[in-house]
Amino acid sequence: MRQKNQEKYKRIIDAATKVFAEKGFYKAKVSEIAQQAGVADGTIYIYFDHKDDILISLFEEKMKEVLNNMKEQIRSETDPLKKIEKFALVHLKLIRDNKDIAEIIQVELRQSSKFMKNYHNTKFFEYLDLIGDIIEEGKERGLIRDDILPGIAKRAFFGALDEMSRFWVLSKKPKYDIETASEQISSFFINGIRR
Amino acid sequence: MRQKNQEKYKRIIDAATKVFAEKGFYKAKVSEIAQQAGVADGTIYIYFDHKDDILISLFEEKMKEVLNNMKEQIRSETDPLKKIEKFALVHLKLIRDNKDIAEIIQVELRQSSKFMKNYHNTKFFEYLDLIGDIIEEGKERGLIRDDILPGIAKRAFFGALDEMSRFWVLSKKPKYDIETASEQISSFFINGIRR
DNA sequence: CTAGAAACTGAATGACCATTCAGGTTAAGA
DNA sequence: TCTTAACCTGAATGGTCATTCAGTTTCTAG
Numbered sequence: 204m205r206q207k208n209q210e211k212y213k214r215i216i217d218a219a220t221k222v223f224a225e226k227g228f229y230k231a232k233v234s235e236i237a238q239q240a241g242v243a244d245g246t247i248y249i250y251f252d253h254k255d256d257i258l259i260s261l262f263e264e265k266m267k268e269v270l271n272n273m274k275e276q277i278r279s280e281t282d283p284l285k286k287i288e289k290f291a292l293v294h295l296k297l298i299r300d301n302k303d304i305a306e307i308i309q310v311e312l313r314q315s316s317k318f319m320k321n322y323h324n325t326k327f328f329e330y331l332d333l334i335g336d337i338i339e340e341g342k343e344r345g346l347i348r349d350d351i352l353p354g355i356a357k358r359a360f361f362g363a364l365d366e367m368s369r370f371w372v373l374s375k376k377p378k379y380d381i382e383t384a385s386e387q388i389s390s391f392f393i394n395g396i397r398r
Numbered sequence: 399m400r401q402k403n404q405e406k407y408k409r410i411i412d413a414a415t416k417v418f419a420e421k422g423f424y425k426a427k428v429s430e431i432a433q434q435a436g437v438a439d440g441t442i443y444i445y446f447d448h449k450d451d452i453l454i455s456l457f458e459e460k461m462k463e464v465l466n467n468m469k470e471q472i473r474s475e476t477d478p479l480k481k482i483e484k485f486a487l488v489h490l491k492l493i494r495d496n497k498d499i500a501e502i503i504q505v506e507l508r509q510s511s512k513f514m515k516n517y518h519n520t521k522f523f524e525y526l527d528l529i530g531d532i533i534e535e536g537k538e539r540g541l542i543r544d545d546i547l548p549g550i551a552k553r554a555f556f557g558a559l560d561e562m563s564r565f566w567v568l569s570k571k572p573k574y575d576i577e578t579a580s581e582q583i584s585s586f587f588i589n590g591i592r593r
Numbered sequence: 594c595t596a597g598a599a600a601c602t603g604a605a606t607g608a609c610c611a612t613t614c615a616g617g618t619t620a621a622g623a
Numbered sequence: 624t625c626t627t628a629a630c631c632t633g634a635a636t637g638g639t640c641a642t643t644c645a646g647t648t649t650c651t652a653g
Contacts, residue, residue, distance in 0.1 A: 227509065229424040309508060310508045310509060313504060313505045313508050313509075313564070314422060314505060314508075314509065351582070351586075352574070352578070352582055354573065354574065355562065355574060355578070355579055355582045355583065356582070356586065358558070358561045358562050358565055359558035359561065359562065359582070359583050359586055360558070361561055362557040362558040362559070362560055362561025362562065362564075363553070363554035363555070363557040363558050363561075364557070365557055365561060366553045366554065366556055366557025366558075366560060366561075367550065367553050367554065367557065369508070369557075370553055378549065379547070379549065379550060383547070383550070384550055387546070387547055387550045387551070387554070388550065388554050390590065391546075391551065391554055391586070391587060391590030391591055392586060392590060393590075394589055394590040394591075395585065395586030395587060395588075395589040395590030396586055396589075
């Protein structure tokens with residue numbers, strides 16, 4: 204089923220991305236997703252069990268991409284501090300180039316914790332851990348202060364980037380460009396934690 | 399009306415705080431808020447126009463408190479860098495002591511942009527600006543680097559704190575205590591931006 | 594104490610939409 | 624060409640609330 208017509212599955216996911224981003228999960232109508240995807244309402248239920256299931260699948264798909272992409276990009280740097288810079292830049296570029304995904308991650312990621320008490324967003328934690336690992340590495344190499352707690356630092360760094368994204372996603376006219384913001388944020392952070 | 403029985407108005411707001419925090423805005427039933435507040439369903443509509451209106455009023459009320467409280471606490475410090483430390487501590491304490499409010503600000507603040515395209519959360523921007531102002535002051539006094547852009551820095555700092563809050567709000571067993579987290583975060587940030 | 598207004602109540606209404614399913618279409622193999 | 628299983632369709636169903644409002648209670652002022 205999800206094998207026969209993978210193309211249709213993707214089309215629904217993409218339609219959902221667009222509709223969820225625009226209206227938010229609860230205001231989005233399944234029929235609108237169907238229309239956007241060019242299929243009948245009922246067809247959605249051949250590919251997904253519930254409306255919830257669409258959102259969850261969407262997350263999984265998109266986060267997988269994001270995660271792989273980020274890993275790839277980070278790999279090219281060897282210096283942990285450079286990796287942090289790279290992370291910031293890639294993250295913000297991702298936001299700029301994929302507003303829809305950004306908006307969903309922004310808004311629905313929060314929602315989802317409540318929305319599905321059981322659904323644990325593993326991929327998101329993996330993403331956070333990319334930062335954690337870089338910090339660990341930096342500590343081992345003596346580039347980062349010993350007293351830094353990676354569990355806090357990774358969240359602080361992600362949070363900083365994420366809040367900046369929110370600003371972009373919500374405002375019409377971006378006030379700062381990606382490069383400036385990513386430089387500033389990684390500079391605060393690197394100066395803040397380096398030895 | 400909102401004058402006659404201000405006590406009932408508050409009771410509804412408090413009930414809504416509890417219910418929204420637990421279920422999220424969309425899954426929260428007006429009838430449940432009514433029950434929680436000990437009034438009839440219809441009574442809600444004497445005090446509020448729509449369900450939306452409850453959420454917005456709730457924001458206004460709570461943010462007013464938060465804002466005043468923060469201003470008060472900050473005032474006692476004179477050194478901008480100390481103010482930043484204080485801000486972090488007060489913010490995180492607030493989260494710890496008001497999980498319900500925290501959860502709503504966390505989740506619904508995001509939602510609200512989409513949820514009411516027109517509603518501009520002034521109070522939230524005021525809150526952000528508290529940080530912006532501290533940074534400006536620090537720059538003027540030569541304590542903070544000239545190249546720091548307060549518009550970015552304030553968001554980065556808030557984002558860091560906010561992401562940490564999210565972690566607490568969502569996880570059962572807080573891994574770090576407020577004091578540690580606030581020290582770490584303000585230390586990254588202060589070292590990151592100081593001259 | 595009494596009339597009228599203001600508040601309050603909660604059952605009834607009606608809109609909205611996720612989900613279903615009876616019937617149609619497509620495609621592949623014989 | 625025929626069969627039939629897999630797919631797809633979209634109108635109909637049913638459940639869920641937000642919101643209303645006719646009726647009741649409480650308050651106020653004269």
